[in-house]
Amino acid sequence: MVLSISITGTAASRFNIPRLSPTRGALMHNPDLLSSAAVSDDLQTFYYPQTLDHFNYQPESYATFQQRYVMNFKHWGGANNRAPIFAYLGAEAPLDGDLAVIGFLDDNAIRFNALLVYIEHRYYGKSIPFGSREEAFKNASTLGYFNSAQAIADYAEIIMHIKKKLNTFYSPVIVIGGSYGGSLASWLRLKYPHVALGALASSAPILYFDKLTPRGAYFSVVTKDFKETSETCYRTIRDSWSVIDKIASQPHGLAILSSKFKTCEPLKDSFELKDKLGDMYAGAAQYNAPPTYPVTVVCGGIDGANGKQDILSKIFAGVVAYEGNRSCYINQPTDASETDVGWRWQTCSEMVTPIGIGNNTMFQADPFDLNAFIQECMSLYGVPPRPHWVTSYYGGHDIKLILQKFGSNIIFSNGLRDPYSRGGVLENISETILAIHTVNGSHCLDILPEDESDPEWLVRQREAEGKVIQGWIAQYYADLEPTLIKQKDLS
Template sequence: MNPIFLLLFFSLFSLPPFSSSHGFHFPSLLKPSQISKRHNSDQKSSHGYETKHFTQILDHFNYHPKSYISFQQRYLVNGDYWGGAAKSSPIFVYAGNEASIDIFADNNGFLLDIAPTFEALIVFIEHRYYGKSFPFGSEEEAFQNATTAGYLSISQALADYAAFVVDLKKNLSAESSPVVVFGGSYGGMLAAWFRLKYPHLAIGALASSAPILQIDPTFDPYIFNDIITKDYRSTSENCYKVIKNSWDEIDKAYNDSIKLEKMESSLRLCKGQGLYTKYWLSNALIYAAMTDYPTPSDLLQPLPAYPVNEVTH
């Protein structure tokens, strides 16, 4: 079996069934006199971004004692190419999605590519309840019950970003610097929604691979699968047929204990894990297609360039 496919397939074994896993050299950007008490520096990453924290409030919309509880929201900043507030140079803000912000900064070279041209400041904001940006002090406390977890919402996350942008521009005396929001996948949805919700704070948004229309009940719910299928079929018609036929065989095994045991044995799975085979296989294939970049990447798993080609050959 192809080693790249095996890597993707078995890397999923560490995940609970039907769950998701949830990660640059920044020069010194802000002078101490420019930083308010709400912003504090943490450390410089080996890749160049400086890690900082912003004191964020828990609840932007309700008025009760817990609304004013604060937590430290992590963000990464790169001022290598920024032209400065005096020139009204732009600020590029990446709307963090459902993982540690390091993951997105490490795998996003696009902003670094275009920042010199626009003399832009680059900022990656971490989404609340992910990475190191947990209210109530820790992940365990943040998710201890429905009440504490209830502050994890799109509306609250967008309001976080709005509060951050306003405060950052004030601290930099950069009120005239335009803000453009970027994001991919769920982060792309956030970028687009931020532009719609807070048009006075961002002059535009670039939403990459953002499935905004998929929440519309009139939208084709299978279009994502169709795109994944097209990716494999355009690479190898034979591989496409093998994958397509495998689903029927797996379904048959689910209804036949002997076939299920045989499948578990051939895939070297522990007894009972065969029931999750379709889940693991589909996710491995989807991950390869989602990260089918022309260069090596470790966004989801360490993969070579064009991993779909590797899987199909």
């Protein structure tokens, strides 16, 4: 069964693609946010009988499943005032975490008198086809309906259902998403312009496909983040890999490493340790948000260790600083979450993000090997990935040349300390497709809740985004006025 997938051995370094979650960093450092107390009492949950397959007319395509969406009417100006709708597009996780952590909608609800809608992505959370998660993830035949095109069609259908149900045909819709969800928001605006007036795509790496972005870009930014934080920390990490390999090659070397890093189970090979450390450094960089700044935390542990300690003791001090005091670290016995399993299918089908590790980083070189990736996916699902499909279906090549005349009303926001920002849109495409980025920002930081401790550059980024959206809506109302006058004359 797909649910029992585990990846081990050296192939995993080529196979794993860093998660594209807008909430992972926030929830990792504050898991209490998922408590019911953190979620607003103003949220109302609904279910929509969603079509399984929007693009075929075979009998099985007409099957339905219950797709969850949540609404907040508290500050909505109402249908009679044509007040706007802000629709958050869920990504590769249950919707619960987004309700607790995504703040942009709630923070702007009063300003725009907006109705807030949050829609869960198919195959996650409670939006499971085929009656159960076990059946939905059974094999490639049931997983075949699990893709981005079906997802944005789901979102479009639910948004149109809500507008019809509330009789709010002329309320402009702004779709908002982060990371993979940010890509979905931009693609929905391009594919369904009659459904969404505009899109805020936060940390959306829509150019990290095919060969649009250098394959080593992600880990180059991780390295840059650490090097700029602390040169000594960077050098310690860079030099640690060969030390791990040297010890692992010795008799009882894995036992020595297991003891040194207080692993939860004895290491089977050095890759387990190196993979965990690499994930930690990448996650710290991707979610290097104020006020804690995880890269600074890791380097504080490494640099703060006793100068007489050996290099691996310093590395372990960084692990403890990042993860806190635990009974054990590395290879904790945990079951793969539905998010991990779902994202693995998505990256093994269409979301083939060719992230590798090149030379001149603080990591050991490990280039992305497409053939090996395809073989791994074939062994798991029996079907090969389609590495060129995203750019075929959504575009990406010569993006400015194409979209400056074709598209409109999209904000691509990024923080340049986010390794995924290298696959984002960092320059304005036109007067209405804008790139708003901050030098010090991290992954999806702009759509997380506002806080009094927010640095000025983050406050300005959010203000700029709000001003652009306000302009879209004002222009929409101005363009709508002649239509309303004509309708009134004909009535």
